[in-house]
Structures are given as structure tokens and as C-alpha cells.
Amino acid sequence: MSTRLDPAPRLPFPYRPEAEVVATTLQQLQGRLDWPAVVAQARPWVQAVREQPAPFWALESLLREYPISSSEGLALMRLAEALLRVPDAETAIALTADQLGRAEFDGEGGPAEGPHKMLAQISASAIALSKRFLPESDNPPGLLQRLGSRTVVAATVRAIQLLGRQFVLGRSIGEAMDEAAAQRKAEARLTFSYDMLGEGARTERDAERYLASYRHALRAIAGGRMASSPMAADGISIKLSALFTRYEDAQRERVAAVLLPRVRQLVDEAAAANLNLTIDAEESDRLELSLALFEALAAHIAATHPAWQGFGLAVQAYQTRALAVVDEVARIAREAPCEGGLRFMVRLVKGAYWDGEVKRAQEAGLPGYPVFTHKHHTDASYLACAARLIEHHAVIYPQFATHNAGTIAAIVQMAQRQGAAFEMQRLHGMGEGVYREVLAATPVACRVYAPVGEHRDLLAYLVRRLLENGANSSFVHQLADAAVAPEELLASPLGAATRTQAAPALPLPVALYGAGRANSTGADLACVAQRAPLETAVAMTHVAPPPMDTPADVDAAMQRLHRGFEAWHQRPLAERAAILRAAGDALDARLPEFCGLLVKEAHKTLGDCVAEVREAVDFCRYYADQAEQRLAEQELPGPTGERNTLRLKGRGVFVCISPWNFPLAIFAGQVVAALVAGNTVAAKPAEQTPVVAARFVELLHRAGVPADALALLHGLGETVGAALVAHPHTAGVCFTGSTQVARLINRTLAAKDGSIVPLIAETGGLNAMLVDSTALPEQVVDAVVQSAFRSAGQRCSALRLLVLHEATADGVIEMLQGAMAELVVGDPAQLATDVGPLIDDEAFAALSAAVQRLEREARLLGRTPVDTAAFPRLLAPVAFEIGRIAELKAELFGPVLHVVRWGPGQAAKTVDEVVAQVNALGYGLTLGVQTRIDTRAERIAAAARVGNVYVNRNMIGAVVGVQPFGGEGLSGTGPKAGGPHYLYRFCAEQTVTINTAAAGGNAELLAGLA
């Protein structure tokens, strides 16, 4: 059965003003809560837990002693996240030394008193001990020290394992079920929802493995019997991102074709055994997609198991759309195509990815946040959703997952008033004390979310829990802190929400840069309302290249610009800056139109287009601000009787020559920098992409740049470009492109008579990413795929050389092969496309030949399958292994990745050798570093002769004013584009010294002394 997942949105716009959403939330709660009664019920629970902590109090106590915001807490988190996966002793020692080196564990950590301090003390003592014996730095220690270090690292590993064990019910489902049975003996009202731990799948093999482990768990739980009801039986929780590598809105068709049948299989097995199967909630950009899947599955259940009531979904209350999600699930239940509809389970959570959601919205320049920004707004939303779930109890069995005593008491009271059946839920290893009291005081049932897995799979989950336990705002953290009074701990979120509803706690993404310039507007491509205008613009755009200019046109333009210079550079700086800002605002408002042009002319994917338009907008606003700050006249100190003034002014006609790979952003960056500094500009776009450049020039003219201050000259580099560079009126050249052409321009300028003309050149790179064995393979592979293959590798910052530590190389390569196999190469106008075509036939022929050479000379590691008929000039992303760094000779400007190993058995044995060999390639643009050893990252950055170093992330997409971009050596002359020193290079400087005492004497001095 094939199903289409309807893309029509079911939910309101995710970025509505927070105030508006909070108002609806509070309305929902009106008259439903008696908060003093809530406090009266919850206060004894809080007191009892504080007086008699639960056995697993270790982590709470440890994090109270060493909060996540302290260097010790951070060290703990870093070690917990990375240490257990490091296979080689040398690196494990370096990591432990590095992290403990910055912390002050005293060995006496943990609670000062109470019967449950032992575990906390063991952990803290082990860590303190480790610290004492470890080498000071990342340098390889001596033999004796090393023996000591190994023991100490083993102790630290043990401590981390102890912490981790708190959160895992068992290493296998069998072990977990045994443990569950033991716990149920002590408390019969406990049920369990097992969660098979792991990262999201990056390869098809991972996804199949997860599917098998979910199926195995379901069979084990069912044990061949049919449960009496899903409410009474144990069940499982599944993560859709584990079952399919591309669980993304942009991949709806594949989600329907691949993921849906997998989940259907699990649903069938859970239904047959009458168990509960709940789909975990993940990131907000998957919310609509998850509901579409949920409805498709509901239709299947209606057709096959209409009596089953165990199908469930987790709903995150921190999302501004939470109430609508609850209603939508109820609607799907009621309208399910079977007699009487269906009944679902809904697990209400607050949400585990708050920090990530905030970061994504800021980075992407979204119109708002998809989540609340005040903790008490989330708390209020949770209660409003709870009230609504209880209203829908005929079609929904509500499951309330929270460790917050106030929230629990409020829910118990609301549900009891309505006589609704429900259950509470907690995470294994958390909230045990509170639930001990709740179960003793009320008849409610409680389900435990029970992670199952080996230590290796636990790490990401453990870090989430550490963050949750360690965050100041979190209930469990405050509960462990006796200094927080019960009144404060149980304060009503409604009162607080009423007070703050108008003001978000964080500046909106547009206000990211504070009082200065506005952040450029992005678009959430997973949101139909945001995506539709872009898709319409793409469909409506057709580009027709204009005729090329001739050398005579060049001369005429240069004469005109030369004449226009005086008037333009005399314009007050504030006027020039205002024109740029107006241009930036106009471009910001025309995002769809420019995306359409970029897709059609430069064959860029929609995501790349949005990023590019934003970069151009940022350039306009940033350089306007920079000009006013840095190019203003300055009075210089000097002797009395004299005034010294430094002025920066335009040089004359600046020639700006830009490439096709960023036909808007680089073009705009060069042109507006030159203009705002007071130059007139002859702008030559790449011959492949004149239309988008022309449209931007038109926009600049409309914003107020005079016709004789800016001219566009379209043509070949050899003719129009050469004529511009050689022209006698050329006062400066700004060039981005190949090192070869930059050299040619440099020579032409040097050979010219007349004034000496400065050149700003930004050229290519042989960019490497250095990965050590502390790095998380999933993060590495994500960063590699984005850096090497996004934009079909046609970025000067793109990754060309991946340098993997030998201890983890095989695993990373295998994951990379799997991830490459999942990429979609095709028509860039299609939302699903990850990698578009090469720019032209010439590039395609050259790259194809280079790949053929590599096929002969290197070891092919992986290649993305491509339907070459889908679009012209599609080159499959490909990776080759080479023996030595030095084998890399020339930049291949396409989706071709080289991989090399480093480590004791390789040509480059140490980090220092890798960096030296990468430096020796002569380029110096970008470098990626993937390590959890902070001192190592710092050392690499210091030794690397590159312009941009990116640690533990991808290495593309530099943001204006945030990551000023540009390199050294063969990669360019500097200064960095989008940085504070860029504009100076476009200026001539003048010092004016006036002898103010010339007319007879120093009147000022004498007057002052009188």
C-alpha cells in the first residue's frame, strides 16, 4: 500500500507572537486551577523528598555541587559525552587530562549529609583522583606517568559509567525487563515504556538495526501473550529519526515510501500484542510531518486493528503549537475511518530540545521561536494541554510525563475533577523521590520511560539528562537545592505568565545583533507558509542572459565612473550608509524573487539560495554600520597649537570581479563595500550569472546609488575583465575566484604604468577537516556531508580533505558511505534535492576527468547513486582514500572528497604533523576540527595557517560580522569579507594637520591657562 503524506499544514503558523499564544493558553486554563490547593498537595511531597532522598540521588547532588554552568559541571558533561567512546588509550588520557585540567573537583563532592551520598562521593572522588595523576596537557606523557594515567582514566571511565547506569534500565531488553519486574514487586502500579537507545540513523544499515531492535523488544514484551489492555501493559517508545535516515519534511515522498511501512510493521506487531507504542516527539521542524505520518498510520489501524487503543504520540508543551497538536490528534481519532473512530494514547511532555530550537531559529533568521521562551510559559502551556487532553478523554488516554511536583499535583486535581482515566510518567533515574510520594498519596498509575542499551549508545541521552538535571530552571535541579524555598519551587506558572506574556525572554532572531543592524530574514523550508512564496517565485522565474559588453563599453563606463567619483565620494558618509541600508532592506523584502533567480541562473538548491540572499542583505547592513563606525573622521592627539585629523576616503574607480558560485552574496559584498567607502564601482559578475547581478545593481540604483557611481559590465574574464583591470582609471581591484586568475590580475596591475593599484583577492583552498578519536562519528559525518557536498562542493570553503584518526577511521568511513548513499542529487528546483548540478559543461568535463584519474590512483570509498537523466551536469558526490596529505595537489571545485588517515601507524603521526602537512599545501582558507579535547582544538587553531577554523561543526556558511571570511597564502590577500577590517582596504587615507597657532599665537592654550 503506498500512501502520500499530505503536505497541507494542519497546525497554525509556528512563529506567532508569544504573547498571542500565551493569551490563548491562559484562556484555556481559566477557572480550572486552584493553585493554593495544588501547593497544599505538592508541598509535603517536596519536603519528604528533601528529607528522604531517593536512592539515585547521586547525579542531582553531584550537579548541585558542580552545576552545569561551572567548569566542573561542564567537564563532567564533556567527559560523560565522549570518554566512553574513545578507543585508544593515548587519546583517552589526553581527553581526561584536558577536561579535568580546567576543573576544581575536591574529592569531597556530593551531598554533605544524608544516607545516599556514597555514589556521588565515589564519582567526585574518582574524578578528583584522576585529576591529580594526569599529565598537565595534551602532550604525550612519559612512561611512568602513562601507567599512572591509564589507571586514572579507568577510574574516571568507571565514574562516568556509574552516572550513566542511573539512567539505563538494562543493557538488553531482557535485562531491562528483569529489572522492571523487580521494581514492580515493590510498586505494583508501575508500568514501563522501553526505549532502545541510540543516535538518529545516518545509514540505512543503522535504520534497519533499530527496526530489528524495536521488533525484538516488542516480541520480548509481548512474550507470546496478548495483553489485557495497553494501559496495563508495558510498551515501547520509538524515535522516527532512528528508523529512517531522512526523516525530514523535504523528503516527504521517501518518508512515505520507506519510513511509513517500517512504522506500520511495528504498529501491526504492537497492535497484535495489544501493547502501547508511542512515537517520541523530536524537533519542531518535523512536527507537521509527524502528524501526517500519524494520520496515515491511524488510517491503517482503522482498517486493520480498530479496537486497539495502544497507539500513541508524544506532544511537546513547549511548542507554541502544542494546543493545536492536541486538538489535531483528537480530530484524527474521531475522524478515523472506522466505526466509532479510534482511541489513542498521548504522552504530554514539556520538551527536551529547547536550547537546540532556540539556536536553530536564530541561525536561520526565522520570524520567531517555535517554542516558548519563558519556562513558566511552557509550564502554563503544559497545564493547558493537559486540560484539553482531559476534555478529549473519550478519544485520548492522557499520559502526563513530568517530574515537577507542582505540575503533577495540578494534573491530578484537574483529572480527578473530570473523572478522566490517565497515567503519570517519569524517566528512569529521575523523579523517583517525587513519584514515591505521589504514589503513596494518590491512586494514580505511573509508567517509567526506560532506556535500554549499551554505554556507547547512552551518551547522547546521558548528556540530555545531565543538562536537564543541571539547568538552573529545571524542577529537579531546584528540588535538590535546599536553598530554594518550597513556595518558590511551587510558584504558580499562571501568575508569572500573566505578568510576562507580552515580553519574550529572548530577543527575536531578527534582533540577534542587538541595537545595531537587524539580522537578515530567513525562511523555514519545513513550513509551508514560509516555503510557498519561494516555490512560486522559482516556478515563475525565467532567466535570459543579456548581451555581453564590449571593450568600448568598458572604456565608456570607466570614463563615466571616473567622472562620477568626485560627487559620490563627497556625499556624507551617513548618506552613503543610508543608501546601503535601504538596499539591504529592499533585498530582504525580495527574498523569494532573488531565490528564484539563483535557482534558475546558478542552479542552487532552495536552502542555499535563502542563505545566499541573507548573506547579501547582511553585507549591506554590516558595511553600512562599519563605515559609520570606522571611516568617520578622527581627531588625533598631538602637541598644542595644532589640529590633526585622519580621514578615510574612496580611492577612485574600484573594479569588482566576482564568481558564479555566490553570484549574489560575493557580488554584493564587494560592490557595497567599495561603494560605502566612497569609490565608484565597475562590477563584473561571472559570465555564467549576469542576471542576478543585474537585478541587484538595479536594486542599488533604485535605493539611491547614482548611475555614474555604479556600472555593471557583463562579459568574459579574458575580454571585459582584462580590459577593466588594465584600464588607466582603475584605482583598485577586488577579485574573488581562482588563484590562477588572481595571479594574472596581480601581474597585469604590476605591469601597468601610473599609480600602484591595490588588489584584494579571495581565492580557493585545499580545506581539511582533522578528526580525532574523541569526535562523535554522527556529528563528523553530518559536518562532512554538508561541507564537502552541499552546493555540489562549489564553495571555496568546501571540505576537500578529511583527515581521520586511524582508531576510528573505519567506522566513520562506513557511516560516511551510508550517508552519501542517502543524498538526493538532482534538479535544484526540487525541495528534496540536496546536491544540484555543476555550473557548466566545462566544469563538468574537468571534474569528470579528475574523478576518472582518482579512480585509477586512489581507493574509491563511496559514491552517491545518481540518475544523470534527471538534470544536466549532475556529478555524483564521491570520496576517495589517498595515502598522504601531500598527494593533494589542486583544488577540485566539485563534490569530490579525499580521505586520509593519521595516527601512530600513518604518514602523519600526530596532530602537529597533520597541521604541518596541511600548512605545507600552501593554501590557507578553512579548517575543520572535530575533537572534544579543548586544548587540542586551541593548539591546532594556533598552528594552522588558515583564515577560518571551525571546531565541531561544518566548515561552510560563514556569517557576515560573525565569522569574517577569507584566507592567506594561496587562498588570498585578506582582509576578511564581512569583518571589521575589510573597508579600510578600499580607502585612501589622508591626514590633515593645521597649525592653529599660525595666526600670531596659541590663543586656545593661553585662554585655558588663564
Ligand SMILES: Cc1cc2nc3c(=O)[nH]c(=O)nc-3n(C[C@H](O)[C@H](O)[C@H](O)COP(=O)(O)OP(=O)(O)OC[C@H]3O[C@@H](n4cnc5c(N)ncnc54)[C@H](O)[C@@H]3O)c2cc1C
Ligand atoms: C516519560 C517521558 C517521556 C519523554 N519523552 C520525550 C519526547 O518524546 N520528546 C521530548 O522532547 N522530550 C521527552 N521527554 C523529556 C521531557 O521533555 C523533559 O523531561 C521534561 O521537559 C522535563 O519537564 P519537567 O516537568 O519534569 O521539569 P521542569 O523542570 O518543570 O521543566 C523543564 C522543561 O521546561 C522547558 N523549559 C526550560 N527552560 C525554558 C524556557 N526558558 N522557556 C521555555 N521552556 C523552557 C523545557 O522543556 C524543559 O525540559 C520525556 C520525559 C518523560 C518523563
